[in-house]
Amino acid sequence: MNAKKLALKNSAAVFAALGDPTRLAMVALLCGAGPLPTIRLKQAIRSSRQAVTKHLNLLETTGILTSKRVGRDRLWRIEPHRLNETRAYIDQISADWDAALERLRKFVEKNSG
Secondary structure, eight states: OOHHHHHHHHHHHHHHHHTSHHHHHHHHHHHHHOSEEHHHHHHHHTSOHHHHHHHHHHHHHTTSEEEEEETTEEEEEEOHHHHHHHHHHHHHHHHHHHHHHHHHHHHHHHTOO
């Protein structure tokens, strides 16, 4: 699989995971507050522990979060590498669009008059 298709596949999983408002809120909370245990995330999200754990596990599966066991709980943290990969993919799409629009502008200028 070429690098562009791999970046698309990896980014699609991140977009899908962050498309859920609860998971997006969890990621935003962890970005601002730093690593947090499951119990603190449960309190902030105001959902059942089972639902919070399901969301956290999905975010870990996609590589957005990592966790480690601390006593009876898990401590969750953002995995910046995964988010940086996705941001780089968005930056590449943006650059491709900018180049396409510039080509269109030159074509229109050349053929209008």
